[in-house]
Amino acid sequence: MLRSRWIRWLLGFTSLALATVLAAWLWWSGLDFRHSGGRPDATRADLAWLPTTPVPPRGRILAVLSSAERTLDGRGRAGYELTELSRAYWVFEAAGFAVDLASPAGGEAPRVVDDDLVDADYAFLNDPVTRAAMASTLRLDAVDASRYAAVYV
Numbered sequence: 471m472l473r474s475r476w477i478r479w480l481l482g483f484t485s486l487a488l489a490t491v492l493a494a495w496l497w498w499s500g501l502d503f504r505h506s507g508g509r510p511d512a513t514r515a516d517l518a519w520l521p522t523t524p525v526p527p528r529g530r531i532l533a534v535l536s537s538a539e540r541t542l543d544g545r546g547r548a549g550y551e552l553t554e555l556s557r558a559y560w561v562f563e564a565a566g567f568a569v570d571l572a573s574p575a576g577g578e579a580p581r582v583v584d585d586d587l588v589d590a591d592y593a594f595l596n597d598p599v600t601r602a603a604m605a606s607t608l609r610l611d612a613v614d615a616s617r618y619a620a621v622y623v
Contacts, residue, residue, distance in 0.1 A: 512589040514597050520564050528566035529619035533559065535607060537575035549580030553587065556594030558622055567619070569603075576609030 514520060533555060538548040555571075562569050573579040581604070594600050615621075 508588040508590075508592050510592050512592040512596065514593050516589050517560060517593055520560060525564070525566035527568065529568075530617055531562050531567045531569050531620045531622055532613060532615075532618045533569055533571050533622045534610065535571060535573040535579040535581075537573045537579050539580055549582050552581050552583045552594070553591050555581075556591045556600075559594060559600065560590050562622070569622075570608060570613075570618075571603045572608040572610045572613050574610045576607055576612070578605050579607050 509516070535550040535555065536548065540548045550573075559569050571579075
């Protein structure tokens with residue numbers, strides 16, 4: 471009896487995990503973040519998967535960026551990865567969330583821009599709203615956490 475419950479649980483859990491992975495893959499592949507050599511002149515309008523009509527607001531998300539100018543050992547690049555912010559930002563916006571950017575020091579946080587940019591990354595760099603947000607991140611100690619449904623680090 472105990473063994474059959476365990477087997478049913480294991481099969482159910484495995485099925486759920488596989489279904490979740492498949493759904494995530496289908497959703498992610500539909501957003502087309504694959505490296506395609508991106509166009510430097512891409513804009514928000516070029517992101518076909520972004521809704522063209524306003525999405526009902528679902529709340530706010532706080533994206534926390536690094537203020538580090540260098541790594542602890544003094545080697546390597548520091549700051550936040552642009553691609554990790556830009557792609558998440560568009561997904562949050564498409565889902566109806568407003569996104570605020572914050573960093574420990576506030577203001578413009580140092581960023582790392584790799585050479586694997588896609589249209590979503592270029593659109594983020596070209597968008598006046600996101601450029602303004604990157605230039606003036608909120609100071610982390612001044613953020614009211616109760617305003618946010620989630621925190622993205």
